[in-house]
Amino acid sequence: MIPPIEALPLNKQQTLLDDIAMQLRVQGYSINAEAVPASLAHALYQQAKREQLRPAGIGRQQSHAVDRSVRKDSISWITAESAAGAEWLAWADSLKVALNRQLLLGLFSFESHFAHYPPGGFYKKHVDAFKGEANRVLSMVVYLNPQWRDEDGGELVIYLEDGSSVKVAPRFATLVTFLSEEFPHEVLPAKADRYSIACWFRMNSSHAGRVDPPR
Numbered sequence: 001m002i003p004p005i006e007a008l009p010l011n012k013q014q015t016l017l018d019d020i021a022m023q024l025r026v027q028g029y030s031i032n033a034e035a036v037p038a039s040l041a042h043a044l045y046q047q048a049k050r051e052q053l054r055p056a057g058i059g060r061q062q063s064h065a066v067d068r069s070v071r072k073d074s075i076s077w078i079t080a081e082s083a084a085g086a087e088w089l090a091w092a093d094s095l096k097v098a099l100n101r102q103l104l105l106g107l108f109s110f111e112s113h114f115a116h117y118p119p120g121g122f123y124k125k126h127v128d129a130f131k132g133e134a135n136r137v138l139s140m141v142v143y144l145n146p147q148w149r150d151e152d153g154g155e156l157v158i159y160l161e162d163g164s165s166v167k168v169a170p171r172f173a174t175l176v177t178f179l180s181e182e183f184p185h186e187v188l189p190a191k192a193d194r195y196s197i198a199c200w201f202r203m204n205s206s207h208a209g210r211v212d213p214p215r
């Protein structure tokens with residue numbers, strides 16, 4: 001007997017990857033609830049709370065500056081030193097491989113940091129990468145807030161080309177991706193502690209004998 005379609009085993013991870021790729025192809029961004037495996041998201045949430053976070057700056061290297069009127073969050077870059085960090089980096093790498101295969105984006109390296117927005121924390125409208133200086137190709141955010149309520153605010157607002165916008169509540173294990181150069185976005189003031197991971201996939205920007213120089 002042929003089993004009904006519903007009974008066929010679904011590879012949840014593959015379905016997720018296909019869905020992210022399809023949304024990116026069609027609209028340039030993707031929003032997926034319950035995307036990160038719950039056990040990994042819980043481990044990352046515990047790790048985020050243990051981290052020594054520092055006030056986030058704006059820009060990279062020489063232009064790095066801390067301006068609390070533009071963003072008010074604290075961050076800590078993720079490394080494979082913690083078990084949760086290692087598992088997270090492996091998960092992100094498998095996502096990179098799948099997206100490169102499906103979308104030919106040429107994603108090469110990955111950087112990610114925990115972020116904590118305290119009550120009153122925000123990040124004003126900005127873009128993550130500028131045309132011409134293109135090395136950040138794809139931005140990604142994962143939210144780590146098990147008890148987030150609508151009244152806690154802190155939504156990510158993604159501004160679309162047609163003048164409309166999309167709001168995303170920072171709920172546990174929700175994953176958002178978007179093309180870094182294409183979408184201005186902002187974080188509205190949070191009214192509760194808001195934990196997340198912000199990430200970027202970059203192209204290979206090796207030059208002058210330095211292999212893909214770090215940030």
Ligand SMILES: O=C(O)CCC(=O)C(=O)O
Pocket residue numbers: 115123128141155156185186187196198
């Ligand atoms: O936490 C978010 O929703 C977005 C954070 C962000 O835009 C950034 O760190 O560049």
Ligand SMILES: [Fe+2]
Pocket residue numbers: 126127128185
């Ligand atoms: Fe951003």
